[in-house]
Amino acid sequence: MRQSRWTPSIIPADEPTVYLVADDFGRTGSAWRETDMEAADLETVIQDLMAGQYKRPIKVVAFNTSERWSEDVSEDVAREIQHRCNLQLNDVPSHLQEFVDRYAPQDARQFSLRIV
Template sequence: MRKPGWTPSIVPSGDNETVYLVADNFGRLGRAWPEADYEATDLETVIQDLLTGQYGNPIRVIAFNTAERWSEDVSEDVARELRRRCDLQMRELPAAIASFAERHEEPDRRQLTLRLV
């Protein structure tokens, strides 16, 4: 007999993957977790999608793993990785993700302006 309040899982059994989802701000239309293809929720795909402008105004990135029973806001880690990749390519962050990165970067990572006398 099932326990009261039991709900069947929507996750196929045996899957032990960490899923990454991006919350996007659609302005007057509101904020949402855009639909994502099941195969496109790994960290590398999400980072590539952010770098190529698949999200217009990302707010945060969350990760979760239902098999391990955890979830976490990984926005700071993703912002750091976006900045690192752009630095390695010697290019600016794309405009669509610049404010996301600035909001989530560690305070000591932000560049200070030097005044020349």
């Protein structure tokens, strides 16, 4: 009979979801940006993106080690940035325009108004 080995997890239970941004530094290359553990939540990442903390964001990835999953959330983040800019009646900041265009392209259709 084969004996299985079990190693307890060193990951604490109830870990929050972490969000990391891949940033493009031009000729220097691209990298996952370093961030404080307390500042890796979704709201902080969105605020940092909008404030210009990232040069040219490539993608945003979320992961939760205690739940054993990861996901590219770039589309969701881009749509949220577009939504916030729309609510504030502002254009998307220039440093985020390429990111938003890639992941949350605007609907180019023009809707006609019905005259009643």
